[in-house]
Amino acid sequence: MLLQKIKRATLTLVVLVCVFGLVVLLFMQRPVHIKTELPELTQLNPAQLSSSAPVNSAIVSQRPLFWAERKPYVGAAEPMPEAAPKRVNDALDNAELVGVFAAGLTSSVVLKIKKGDVHRVVVDGLYQDWRLVGVSPSSATFIFEGDESQEQPSVKEISLNHREPLPAKWQGKQQNLSEKQ
Numbered sequence: 182m183l184l185q186k187i188k189r190a191t192l193t194l195v196v197l198v199c200v201f202g203l204v205v206l207l208f209m210q211r212p213v214h215i216k217t218e219l220p221e222l223t224q225l226n227p228a229q230l231s232s233s234a235p236v237n238s239a240i241v242s243q244r245p246l247f248w249a250e251r252k253p254y255v256g257a258a259e260p261m262p263e264a265a266p267k268r269v270n271d272a273l274d275n276a277e278l279v280g281v282f283a284a285g286l287t288s289s290v291v292l293k294i295k296k297g298d299v300h301r302v303v304v305d306g307l308y309q310d311w312r313l314v315g316v317s318p319s320s321a322t323f324i325f326e327g328d329e330s331q332e333q334p335s336v337k338e339i340s341l342n343h344r345e346p347l348p349a350k351w352q353g354k355q356q357n358l359s360e361k362q
Contacts, residue, residue, distance in 0.1 A: 278321055292308065
């Protein structure tokens with residue numbers, strides 16, 4: 182029984198070696214030729230391939246798919262779009278700090294814009310891409326979170342403008358405050 186298995190394994194091995202030898206001989210008789218000169222691509226362009234018109238498949242099959250000199254198709258150069266001028270976000274340049282509510286996480290400030298608009302901004306709130314990150318009794322600190330391509334400072338601090346104090350001896354108008362007129 183063992184002798185039969187050995188004979189069968191030997192016979193299988195001999196057959197495999199013979200088949201492998203035949204395959205090697207067949208491929209050694211045919212040299213591989215790489216075409217370096219290719220027919221000109223005059224009848225076929227990418228516009229034809231993308232259209233719904235039928236394409237002559239013989240033109241496509243004449244050229245090999247891979248070769249060393251193959252280059253990608255380069256279409257007509259598109260004009261480069263003009264770079265947009267960099268704008269500076271000057272929203273806080275026109276703002277005046279008129280009120281501060283400093284109370285930890287619930288702090289807020291009141292901004293008066295030169296146009297007359299008044300805005301309340303809370304801590305971590307945004308005003309035209311500027312985030313309020315800090316509030317003190319006399320100032321507010323903003324960080325710019327808009328487009329980074331803009332050339333401008335990223336941190337801005339605005340101080341509270343206090344009015345001039347009244348004179349110590351000021352008594353106000355000395356009028357009769359009764360309802361009768």
